[in-house]
């Protein structure tokens with residue numbers, strides 16, 4: 001049921017609003033706005049007011065605003081109402097690859113036995129293995145698989161999800177992925193932002209002997225895929241995996257420049273294993289540089305100067321057993337830092353953003369405010385979304401209610417405390 005009217009929702013022990021915080025640099029917990037004994041008034045898909053329950057309740061009574069009390073919601077669900085509930089914005093996952101078919105459990109087992117990511121890729125595992133399964137799946141198959149993953153994400157509090165193509169790696173299969181993602185955007189579940197990652201790796205059709213013909217493949221992407229992406233409005237963002245084993249800097253640069261000339265925003269898989277990608281992201285003014293596990297201080301400074309958002313992907317560090325993105329250093333240098341799951345079948349199969357962000361916070365000594373910013377408004381900014389991920393007037397009513405009386409309980413439980421209630425665009429979702 002779509003709520004197309006003004007509704008008072010509450011009461012909440014606390015509302016963590018994430019309002020009024022800087023887009024860049026370090027944040028202290030004292031800067032967080034925390035409202036006790038609070039409530040929100042939504043108007044259709046948006047948040048209209050945030051304040052004390054007592055004041056908003058009195059206001060609602062004079063304005064014939066519908067009132068939805070927490071006890072009523074749980075009663076309808078046949079559950080006991082928790083003693084206290086804390087409301088936060090819905091989480092934003094700014095980097096995923098969840099439009100795929102197949103499993104890479106074998107790769108994972110091989111990695112546990114010491115085989116490197118690059119060696120697995122060279123023997124036909126890795127991204128090209130997922131490519132074979134994704135090519136064999138229909139658009140409907142991909143839509144259904146993806147819908148299941150979006151629901152899993154929603155149950156863990158993620159209400160906005162960026163999804164990349166990049167496992168089709170042919171004209172028809174990249175478009176198939178992007179069309180499935182576009183359908184998800186209209187499924188009424190989560191806010192979906194799509195990115196074309198046709199430049200993920202070079203597909204086997206462009207392999208001659210042991211050499212990959214990067215340039216020839218990217219010409220196909222530029223001439224045959226991106227024009228249709230534009231025409232069908234399948235994505236506004238173009239991504240590239242910049243790495244010697246995928247697309248070296250000198251090959252990625254003209255490709256990304258051409259994409260920009262076509263009007264796309266660009267983002268870059270940068271410096272996961274070696275340097276060069278972050279420098280390129282800074283040079284081209286990318287919206288974000290994602291990964292950065294191997295980035296130098298000088299290159300972080302270049303990203304800061306170019307106002308590129310750094311996106312840390314702790315799920316990939318956990319999946320591959322490689323160092324974390326230097327998130328503390330990035331913040332101290334004044335960058336905007338988002339934290340995303342990188343959910344994909346190979347290096348980051350977990351897909352649990354809240355758990356990964358909590359773990360990164362502990363490893364990198366990030367304040368709760370910095371972790372929350374990284375999975376809410378700073379991540380939304382990286383995706384070009386300006387009215388998402390704050391409990392604040394005029395913002396989209398994507399909200400989570402956790403069963404606790406203090407927002408600090410949420411990161412403390414490291415992902416094991418998941419939301420009891422999730423609203424997207426003002427609508428209560430059944431989990």
Ligand SMILES: [Zn+2]
Pocket residue numbers: 095096097269342
């Ligand atoms: Zn990725």
